[in-house]
Amino acid sequence: MPFKKLIESLKAALTQNGITKPKPLQKAILSKIKGGHSLFVIAPNDSGKTTSIVISIINKLKNAFEDAPRALIFVKDKQAALDLSDLFNTYKKGTDLRVYCAYDEHNIELQREEIYLGTDIVIATPKRLNKIFYLNGINLNKLQMFVIEDAEFLFRNNNFADVSRTPESIERCQYLIFSNKFDTRFERWQDSFMSNAQIIDIT
Template sequence: MSKFAEVNLNKQLRNAIDDLGFEKQTPIQEETFSKILGGKDLVGIAQTGTGKTIAYCLPLLQELSYSNQNNPRILILVPTRELVAQVVETLKELTEYIDCRIVGVYGGTNMNTQKIGLQEGADIVVATPGRLYDLALCRALQLKGIKKVVIDEVDVMLDLGFRYQLTNIFELLPNKKQNIMFSATMTEDVSELIDSFFSKPEKVQIALSGTPLDNISQTKYAVPNYYTKENLLANLLADKDEMKKVLVFVSSKKIADSLYEAMSEFYLSELAVIHSNKSQNYRFRSINQYD
């Protein structure tokens, strides 16, 4: 992996990277930087945790020049409100020394507040497809100035049923623009979207979904039933040296609530549960507490 010191970054971005303590590029960052700067459409296949956000944010910011126009020039689409917040935070960290207006918009919150934010002007808009489409329809957001479009975690987006909104958003965008897409998997739906809206894209494949990252070790525990699983988890979490920060993934909201209730007996003040039935404020608060 090459070092960020070897990448052709402007002084402001280099200072931000230094502040963040980043030294080496991940493979997806190394492979996509020059390709995105080249201006061609790009499709990146890489799983979550490989550094995709930095992979597209850095080259986009490297090219972004100052402008006082109100309409955004870069559009980043992600599937969930939590990802909007995460990408906005990353962009703010990278633009610490750059005059750049970043606006995040997503559903489940007051649209009028987001309209006001957009009226004040934006260089980059990070959005979920549904809310972006609603804002475009009511003309609170003009997409005619968009030069770069990023669709991150497009496979998740399509799984969540956003194909209709994505198709309509692309029809509102200018024909002349650079399209950038990242996905963990290359499904038939993803391929159809590429064929419909991308022009001879360059493709970069780092690791298919399901391929373990190099810095992750895996252990399998065979348990006879769900209740044994609860007891095992409680015992594993008791090892404070190994289990300082833990994410537990389950298959349904019902199981998430059940597991939360069971673990609350031992770790109440250290627990939070996140799923779509929880309010936006609760979910954000849980993430902030985890950080």
């Protein structure tokens, strides 16, 4: 999908940051994501995976709407959450989309209250998201996009199990998993909530 099909504010932000044409990975996946497909995206570092996440979510959500989040992104740690939030803030100019980071090194009651006040995009570590959810601190009923950035971290510290529990509370959603390789453990998700997902592999 060429960038000319993106919303105007996003195209302008990309151009201002020196991005005028999609990378090969983005050509392969952006139109599929826009079309609502669930994907396992397998690609090497520096191929544009993280930027693809940001572009796709901004282009789909467009502007703030109600209070419950419509996109949830799992990341490995606090720094990854903050880095991704910075990238969203760079490219969401011209929209009023609200981005919130939930990670372990922060007061959980405060995070719960701040999410309750309203956000469109939540970037979270698995364990902190689960804790907030079980405190009834986040409503996943409006979720449209469930994303995992750099999924290799899932296979440490029980993160895979933590993330696997989340779809049990989601009725209908688009799932996007970004990774350097397809791990056989992803087959469990293919047998459950990602049964219709496509695998896009450009390694």
